[in-house]
Amino acid sequence: MRRRLHRHRAAIASVALLGIAAVLVLFALDVRTWQSTVTRDDIRFRALPAHQALWRPSTILPGDPASLLIGTGKAMAYRHALQYFWYTRAGNNPESNENAPAVRASAQNRMQSLIGSAPTAQQRSDAANMLGVLVVTAPTPGGDRGAVTQILTRAAQYFQLAISINPSNFDAKQNLELVLRLQRPGKGKFGRDARAGYGSGRGRGVVVRGSGY
Amino acid sequence: MRLPTLHRRGAPALADLPRLHLPAQRTSAVRLLLAAALAATLAWLFVVAKSAGTGRAAVFPEGTSTGVVALDMSASISGPVYARVATTLRGIVNANQSVGLTMFSDTAYELLPPNSPPGAMLQFVPFFVPLRYYGSSPVFQQSPWDTFMGGTRIAAGLEMARIALKRASVKHGAILLVSDLDDSDADQALLEDEALRLRADHVPVRIVPLFASPRDRRLFAALFGDNAFVDPSVFTHTAKRHAASIAAPQPWTLILVGVLLVVLLAGNERFNGRLGASGVPA
Numbered sequence: 001m002r003r004r005l006h007r008h009r010a011a012i013a014s015v016a017l018l019g020i021a022a023v024l025v026l027f028a029l030d031v032r033t034w035q036s037t038v039t040r041d042d043i044r045f046r047a048l049p050a051h052q053a054l055w056r057p058s059t060i061l062p063g064d065p066a067s068l069l070i071g072t073g074k075a076m077a078y079r080h081a082l083q084y085f086w087y088t089r090a091g092n093n094p095e096s097n098e099n100a101p102a103v104r105a106s107a108q109n110r111m112q113s114l115i116g117s118a119p120t121a122q123q124r125s126d127a128a129n130m131l132g133v134l135v136v137t138a139p140t141p142g143g144d145r146g147a148v149t150q151i152l153t154r155a156a157q158y159f160q161l162a163i164s165i166n167p168s169n170f171d172a173k174q175n176l177e178l179v180l181r182l183q184r185p186g187k188g189k190f191g192r193d194a195r196a197g198y199g200s201g202r203g204r205g206v207v208v209r210g211s212g213y
Numbered sequence: 214m215r216l217p218t219l220h221r222r223g224a225p226a227l228a229d230l231p232r233l234h235l236p237a238q239r240t241s242a243v244r245l246l247l248a249a250a251l252a253a254t255l256a257w258l259f260v261v262a263k264s265a266g267t268g269r270a271a272v273f274p275e276g277t278s279t280g281v282v283a284l285d286m287s288a289s290i291s292g293p294v295y296a297r298v299a300t301t302l303r304g305i306v307n308a309n310q311s312v313g314l315t316m317f318s319d320t321a322y323e324l325l326p327p328n329s330p331p332g333a334m335l336q337f338v339p340f341f342v343p344l345r346y347y348g349s350s351p352v353f354q355q356s357p358w359d360t361f362m363g364g365t366r367i368a369a370g371l372e373m374a375r376i377a378l379k380r381a382s383v384k385h386g387a388i389l390l391v392s393d394l395d396d397s398d399a400d401q402a403l404l405e406d407e408a409l410r411l412r413a414d415h416v417p418v419r420i421v422p423l424f425a426s427p428r429d430r431r432l433f434a435a436l437f438g439d440n441a442f443v444d445p446s447v448f449t450h451t452a453k454r455h456a457a458s459i460a461a462p463q464p465w466t467l468i469l470v471g472v473l474l475v476v477l478l479a480g481n482e483r484f485n486g487r488l489g490a491s492g493v494p495a
Contacts, residue, residue, distance in 0.1 A: 098431065101401060105435035108409055135409075138402030151402050154409075 023061070030059040030066035038075075045079070049086035052095050055079050074119050078127070081110035085130050088137075108134050115161070125166030132158030132175060152183050240485075247481045254477055258470045273310070274417045277387040279327050281313035281374040282334075285392030285423070286358055287365040288318070294393065294423045295353060297445055299341035301391055301421050304448030306331045306338075313377050317370030319363040327381040367396045368403035375407070375416060389443075391421045394429035408436040419443050 005012070037057035044051050055076050059066060067073070084107040087093045091100045098106065111134065114127035136155035140147050156179045162172035227233075273280045282305060290298065305312060313327035314334060325333055343351030371388060378386035388411070396404060411418055418437045422430060422445065434441065 098435065099428065101405075101432050102435040105405060105408065105432060108405060109412070109435070112409055112412055131409075135402075135406060138405055140399065140402045142399045144399055147399070147403050151406060154406050 026060045027066055027069075030057075030061055030064065031070060033057045033059055034066055034070060034072060038072075042079075045083065049083065050090050050094060054083060074117060077110070078114055078118055078123050081107065081114050081127065081130075084110055085134070088134060104134060104138065115165075121166050122169075125162045125169045125172065128158050128162035128165060129169060129172040129175060132156075132162065132172070132179075136175075136179060149183075152179055155179050156183070243484050247477060247485065251474070251477050251481065254470060254474045258467070258474060261464075261467045261470050273387045273389065273419060276385055277417070278385040279311050279313070279383055280387040280389050281315060281327055281377050282389045282391060283321075283367075283370040283374040284314065284316045285365060285367070285370065285390075286316045286318050286362055287393075287395075288362045289365065289393055289395050290362075290423065292351060295341040295343075295351070297423050298391060299338050300448045301445065302334055302338050302341065305389070306334050313374070313381070315370060315373040315377060316358060317366065317373060318358075319366055319369070321366075321369040321373035323373060323377050327378055327383050327386060364397045365392070365395055366400045366403070367392060367394070368400050368407040371404075371407045371411065371418070375411060375414065378416065387417045387419060389419050389421065391423065392425075393423040394420070394425040394433055396429070404436070411437075417441075421445050421448075 034057050038055060041051075041054040045054055084093070084103065087098075087103045088100070088107045091103070092098060093103045093106075108131060111127045111131035115124055115131065118124045118127055132155045135151055135158060138151060140151065156176060159172045159176035159179060162169050163176065166172075282302075284298070309331055311328045312325070312331055312334060313323070313329055314325040314337070315321055315323050324337070340354060340356040342353075344354050345352050367390070370392070371390065374388045378388075408418075418441055420433055420437065420441050421443050422433075425433075430442070
């Protein structure tokens with residue numbers, strides 16, 4: 001048996017190398033699929049933020065080793081959190097039929113995780129800014145004064161955190177300005193302007209490119 | 214200069230001793246490796262065994278030093294729900310773990326500080342056990358918080374529990390929320406905020422739902438995670454089911470480390486045993 005293996009060792013080695021080569025080709029294809037899917041879905045998200053099944057490429061190799069090697073986890077977590085933020089504005093998650101409060105809670109969880117784990121300071125700052133937006137836009141039926149004060153204080157803390165992480169985060173600065181004016185509204189035109197922004201979605205970054213409220 | 218060695222004097226020199234140099238090194242390496250692995254496994258076993266089987270209640274996550282029960286006393290908690298509250302409280306007492314207790318409705322207050330003896334909770338159980346039945350309706354004794362009952366503000370209860378843990382300087386504390394989860398709409402924003410705070414402070418929350426609606430369960434699963442729920446039936450003991458749900462979790466780590474130790478010992482016997490003299494009659 002050993003002698004036979006020795007005689008055919010070249011053939012066995014070539015078969016093994018062919019197998020490895022095939023796996024590597026499939027792996028390269030999976031990497032390419034990831035690249036094209038992320039590029040395509042980033043554009044899709046800008047046009048249709050509530051589009052379903054974004055950033056989920058159909059890869060060939062089981063267990064998606066390409067994703068593990070490239071390290072897509074954190075980048076995808078940021079994108080999915082962004083989409084959840086948009087679901088909160090739509091009021092539901094079309095993929096799981098979650099209602100508005102559950103979507104808000106999920107979005108807040110994701111943003112809070114990202115503040116500590118996102119790969120770049122800009123993403124961590126954006127996550128803190130969006131968490132502040134989620135907090136300040138939480139519905140407070142009955143207008144409980146104590147609750148509103150607490151929420152504004154917490155939102156201001158998140159906006160300040162966003163600014164401290166990334167001092168060039170203009171959206172967070174503007175959102176902080178709005179919240180501070182709501183806490184202590186002025187009598188002039190600017191104070192009224194801040195009120196208009198709160199709750200009605202007319203504040204900074206409500207358009208596609210921004211991330212404020 | 215020749216250094217003194219432990220070699221026996223007068224022993225006959227082996228002609229092919231240099232040829233045994235490589236196998237001797239390999240054997241030494243295997244012996245050292247096995248000895249290090251055995252020592253490390255034994256130390257690991259000791260550490261794992263220290264925390265195993267200490268009777269921590271399954272309602273609190275593993276690694277929790279103590280917990281605070283946040284009990285919903287709003288007007289929606291009454292009648293048949295009381296029976297489940299009583300069972301839950303008894304279950305926590307049976308777990309023999311130090312606890313604290315806060316109650317909440319529209320507001321919250323602390324009844325027992327964290328690290329209170331579990332038996333202290335028994336004094337509250339009679340208020341949730343019916344004195345008698347009027348027809349099929351249970352009649353309960355007057356409780357001190359009858360006038361306190363009102364709407365449901367779960368955020369207030371969780372906040373009080375979190376403050377109680379902080380005040381008692383508990384480092385690895387947890388909160389057990391016992392509620393029907395029918396929270397006031399006005400409490401939504403504060404509840405979300407409190408959930409964020411608890412996560413930031415790394416305070417795990419477990420929930421015993423008291424006949425909660427699927428909608429409310431979904432919301433709380435989103436707030437505190439799907440695995441936050443404790444099935445209320447784990448507290449009950451029936452004639453057919455003897456599930457000791459309030460018990461220490463299975464010590465899987467301990468078992469695995471024990472198996473590893475056995476495997477290493479077997480390896481030691483296999484590779485480091487004395488050479489048998491084949492062909493020599495005993």
